[in-house]
Amino acid sequence: xxxxxxxxxxxxxxxxxxxxxxxxxxxxxxxxxxxxxxxxxxxxxxxxxxxxxxxxxxxxxxxxxxxxxxxxxxxxxxxxxxxxxxxxxxxxxxxxxxxxxxxxxxxxxxxxxxxxxxxxxxxxxxxxxxxxxxxxxxxxxxxxxxxxxxxxxxxxxxxxxxxxxxxxxxxxxxxxxxxxxxxxxxxxxxxxxxxxxxxxxxxxxxxxxxxxxxxxxxxxxxxxxxxxxxxxxxxxxxxxxxxxxxxxxxxxxxxxxxxxxxxxxxxxxxxxxxxxxxxxxxxxxxxxxxxxxxxxxxxxxxxxxxxxxxxxxxxxxxxxxxxxxxxxxxxxxxxxxxxxxxxxxxxxxxxxxxxxxxxxxxxx
Amino acid sequence: xxxxxxxxxxxxxxxxxxxxxxxxxxxxxxxxxxxxxxxxxxxxxxxxxxxxxxxxxxxxxxxxxxxxxxxxxxxxxxxxxxxxxxxxxxxxxxxxxxxxxxxxxxxxxxxxxxxxxxxxxxxxxxxxxxxxxxxxxxxxxxxxxxxxxxxxxxxxxxxxxxxxxxxxxxxxxxxxxxxxxxxxxxxxxxxxxxxxxxxxxxxxxxxxxxxxxxxxxxxxxxxxxxxxxxxxxxx
Numbered sequence: 239x240x241x242x243x244x245x246x247x248x249x250x251x252x253x254x255x256x257x258x259x260x261x262x263x264x265x266x267x268x269x270x271x272x273x274x275x276x277x278x279x280x281x282x283x284x285x286x287x288x289x290x291x292x293x294x295x296x297x298x299x300x301x302x303x304x305x306x307x308x309x310x311x312x313x314x315x316x317x318x319x320x321x322x323x324x325x326x327x328x329x330x331x332x333x334x335x336x337x338x339x340x341x342x343x344x345x346x347x348x349x350x351x352x353x354x355x356x357x358x359x360x361x362x363x364x365x366x367x368x369x370x371x372x373x374x375x376x377x378x379x380x381x382x383x384x385x386x387x388x389x390x391x392x393x394x395x396x397x398x399x400x401x402x403x404x405x406x407x408x409x410x411x412x413x414x415x416x417x418x419x420x421x422x423x424x425x426x427x428x429x430x431x432x433x434x435x436x437x438x439x440x441x442x443x444x445x446x447x448x449x450x451x452x453x454x455x456x457x458x459x460x461x462x463x464x465x466x467x468x469x470x471x472x473x474x475x476x477x478x479x480x481x482x483x484x485x486x487x488x489x490x491x492x493x494x495x496x497x498x499x500x501x502x503x504x505x506x507x508x509x510x511x512x513x514x515x516x517x518x519x520x521x522x523x524x525x526x527x528x529x530x531x532x533x534x535x536x537x538x539x540x541x542x543x544x545x546x547x548x549x550x551x552x553x554x555x556x557x558x559x560x561x562x563x564x565x566x567x568x569x570x571x572x573x574x575x576x577x578x579x580x581x582x583x584x585x586x587x588x589x590x591x592x593x594x595x596x597x598x599x600x601x602x
Numbered sequence: 603x604x605x606x607x608x609x610x611x612x613x614x615x616x617x618x619x620x621x622x623x624x625x626x627x628x629x630x631x632x633x634x635x636x637x638x639x640x641x642x643x644x645x646x647x648x649x650x651x652x653x654x655x656x657x658x659x660x661x662x663x664x665x666x667x668x669x670x671x672x673x674x675x676x677x678x679x680x681x682x683x684x685x686x687x688x689x690x691x692x693x694x695x696x697x698x699x700x701x702x703x704x705x706x707x708x709x710x711x712x713x714x715x716x717x718x719x720x721x722x723x724x725x726x727x728x729x730x731x732x733x734x735x736x737x738x739x740x741x742x743x744x745x746x747x748x749x750x751x752x753x754x755x756x757x758x759x760x761x762x763x764x765x766x767x768x769x770x771x772x773x774x775x776x777x778x779x780x781x782x783x784x785x786x787x788x789x790x791x792x793x794x795x796x797x798x799x800x801x802x803x804x805x806x807x808x809x810x811x812x813x814x815x816x817x818x819x820x821x822x823x824x825x826x827x828x829x830x831x832x833x834x835x836x837x
Contacts, residue, residue, distance in 0.1 A: 284729055310732040323730040327748045327832040340744045341735025385734045 240264060240389065240421055244290030244300070248276040253287075257450040259438040263415045263422045265453070267432050268442035274425045275320070277442065278391050281423070282317050283310040294389045294421070311341065316382030316390040320397050322374040324366035330377050331362040337385030346386030356380045356410050372403035376410060383414075393425045405593070411435060412597050429470045433457060433514040434597035457514075458561040460544040460552040471552070472516035473563040476599055479505045488533075488588065494558030496536045499588050503596065510599035517552060517565035519590035523583040524574055534586040538562065540578055543571060555584050562586075605801055608809070612802065614781055615789035616809055622697055622785055623765035626705035631758060634712035635750075638757075641713070642720035659771075660710040668774025671703055675775075699776035700783045704765035712761040719753025720746070752828050759821040763814060786810050 243256045253273050257264075268274050279285040281292055283299065286307060292300040294315070299308050324333050334352070337343040353359055356376045366374060375395050382390055395411070396404045415422060415435045426432050432439060433453065440450040441462060449462055454474040456462070477491040477498065482505070489503040491511065498513070505511060526535050538555035546552070551571045553564040562584055576582070608616070641653055659667050675682040675693045685691045693699035723746050731741035769787040776783040778792065790806040793799035 282733060284733075310729070311735050311737055313733075314735070315733065317730070317733040319726070319730060321726075323724075323727055325727060325731070325745055327745075336731070336736070336744075337734040340731065340740050343735045381734065 239295050240423065241291070241293045242277075242281060244280060244287035244292060246280060246285070246287035246289070248273075248279070248285055251276050251445055253277060253280070253445045255442070255445075255447045257440045257447050259421070259440070259450070261421045262437035263424055263435050264438040264440060265432040265436035266423060266425045266440050266442055267427070267429065269427055272427075272442045273445040274427070274442055275393060276445075278317075278393050278423065278425055281389075282315050282391055283308060283313045297388070314343075314386065314388045316385050316387030318375070318378050318382050318390070318392040318395050320394045322366075322371075322378040324369075324374055324377055324381070326366050328366075329362065330358065330364050330366065330369070333366065333377055334358070334362075334380050334384055336381060341385060343384075343386045347383060349384065352380045352383050355383075355413060370403065371399045372407045375399065375407060379410075379414065387420060390420055390422045391425070392422060394427070396426075396428070396431060408434075408597075416598060429457075429472070430514065430594050433472070433474050434512060434595075454561070458554055458563060460542065460554065460563070470516065471563060471565065472514050472519075472595075473554075473561050475513045475515060475560050475562070477511055477513060479503075479507050479509045479511060481507050493536075494560055496557055498536070498586070498591075499533045500591050500596065501588050502593070512597050512599045513591055514595040515562055515586060516590065516595070517563040519586060520562060520564035520566075521585040522553065522555070522564055522566060522570075522574070522576070523585060526583050527585070530585070531587075532585045533588045534584075536562070536584040536586070538582055538584045540576055540580050540582055542578060543576060555582060557584060606805065606808075608805055609802065611780065612789065612805060612809070615784055615786050615806070616813075618697060618700075618781070618783075619766055619785040619787075620813075622700045622704055623762055625698070625701040626708060626765040627758060627762050629701070630705040630709055630712055630761065631754075634709060634757065634761070635716055635754065638713045638716035639720055642717045643725065656713050657710045659707050664707060664768070664770025665774050667706060668703060668771035671699075671706065671771065671775040675699070675702065693776070695776050695779060696782055700768075700772050700785060701765075703771040703775045704768040707768050707771050708761035708764040711764050712757040715753045715757040715760065716750065717753075719750045719756075722753075723749045749832065752825060752832070755821060755824055755828065759817060762817065766813065767810075 239260060241258045245254045247253060251273050253276050255277050266274055266277065276285065280287045287300060287302065289302045291298065298306050299313050300306060325336065335349060353362070356379060358376060358380055361369065361373060361377065366377070369377065379395065396407065399407065424435055436453050438450065439453040439456040441448055441456065449456060449459065457472065457474050475493050477493040480490040480492050480497065482489045488499040488501055489505060491498045491500055500513070536557045538557040541554045541556045541561065544552040546568065549567055550565055551568045553566060553576065555562045555564060564584065637656060641649070673679050677683065677692070677694050682692065682694060693702050727745050728741045731745045732738065736744065767787055769791065772783065772785065773788060778784050778788045784792065786806055786809065790803055793803040793806060
């Protein structure tokens with residue numbers, strides 16, 4: 239449970255943020271320069287807000303009116319910095335246990351458990367200077383987890399890593415977010431990361447928080463185009479694995495009545511997964527087409543059509559009880575005479591749903 | 603007679619020098635670390651003046667520094683008479699005065715490298731330490747200070763060398779008393795003033811060179827060990 243309602247400034251950056259989120263993973267999403275790091279620094283206690291309140295799990299960390307401002311070391315917020323900030327003179331093991339021996343935080347998870355969770359067994363005796371970027375981030379995450387935090391802030395932990403390193407670390411993040419047991423505030427400018435990891439999405443734009451709410455709902459909103467980034471826009475689907483077709487390497491996923499075929503997805507039947515369907519990968523047809531290579535043809539109903547002046551239109555289609563977002567040309571909207579309430583066939587290429595667009599569903 | 607063998611008075615000068623320089627370093631080093639930290643991390647009104655004061659002994663003629671010490675810490679000086687009356691401590695014309703002069707002269711050489719290495723340590727590492735529950739002082743002692751060790755070592759070597767060789771301020775402040783304030787440099791000077799002092803001067807020169815050389819070698823070994831221990835990489 240996180241409650242934030244603050245104003246303040248860092249340099250020339252004016253910040254006015256208000257959001258609340260239940261447990262699980264809350265993503266703070268915004269473009270570079272939107273004020274993400276300023277906001278997390280205020281929550282962590284590194285920068286003092288001017289007015290307002292911050293509380294985590296009912297405990298007040300900051301309240302300008304009541305003159306409460308807990309110092310950083312008393313807030314019990316595990317902070318994973320973008321640049322890792324490992325202590326270069328200490329071994330990985332001493333870094334991991336720093337909160338125990340220097341911070342007097344004896345409670346919380348066992349070292350062996352965290353080492354196993356993040357795959358750090360073979361790194362314990364090394365010095366940070368000899369680690370790769372991804373390994374450094376994993377150690378930084380472990381170090382924060384072992385400080386018995388009430389909240390874990392992850393400030394773009396993948397931002398300084400190349401795509402290869404990112405793919406190495408993502409499975410660890412999936413596992414961590416699924417069973418951290420503490421609320422996580424995940425900061426990112428990548429809608430992909432946000433979509434796969436979080437339950438709640440807070441949008442930050444020009445130092446303000448125009449919207450926050452459940453992630454699927456937020457991603458389906460077409461009025462937040464500028465803040466979420468139009469090119470990468472897409473909807474989130476929750477599904478359950480039905481069976482894996484070994485002959486063709488396709489996994490059949492039930493998304494609430496309709497079945498989708500996803501390539502190259504190792505998963506057990508019954509497993510809950512989350513798929514992100516990019517709006518630009520979705521096509522619409524008036525009736526089920528014939529002689530087409532596209533394998534996912536879902537029947538849906540148009541729920542909204544965004545009125546725009548450019549060449550594009552954003553269409554929201556209800557498929558079962560979930561929403562799919564389609565991005566087509568305005569010309570097609572007119573040609574097909576699309577209107578709210580009209581039944582359509584939603585077409586999605588299986589190939590478009592690659593590794594980065596899916597993840598195990600986070601536990602609520 | 604063995605020309606190389608040190609005379610008792612020369613042994614005395616050597617041990618006195620080591621005693622004076624060690625005492626000077628022992629007192630001046632913690633103070634220098636504090637001043638270097640303040641100068642590196644804080645901006646405050648008078649920052650430039652404090653910095654100039656610290657460096658003053660480096661640029662003033664040593665005789666002037668010695669004379670100022672004499673005026674301030676001498677028997678009738680304001681600080682000197684206060685210390686004598688309140689604590690019974692006197693720096694005048696004894697080895698502690700020589701240590702004081704050596705410490706003051708070495709101070710800027712201690713502060714400079716230590717300040718540079720404080721500036722090289724990312725203050726954000728302390729933020730990380732605090733976020734892990736470490737109190738400010740603990741964060742300093744466990745993160746910043748260890749990372750500054752190479753600079754502290756460098757400053758200590760430089761300061762120790764300066765303290766051992768100090769001449770002008772010492773002779774002005776506490777004179778040239780055998781067994782009390784006659785350090786190696788002063789003994790060497792005395793020898794050169796005597797018509798029969800050539801051999802003594804030669805021996806003292808050798809001693810000074812050997813001590814300086816040993817100190818440099820020791821510091822190099824220690825620095826290499828530290829570099830390995832600190833892991834080098836700061837990002």
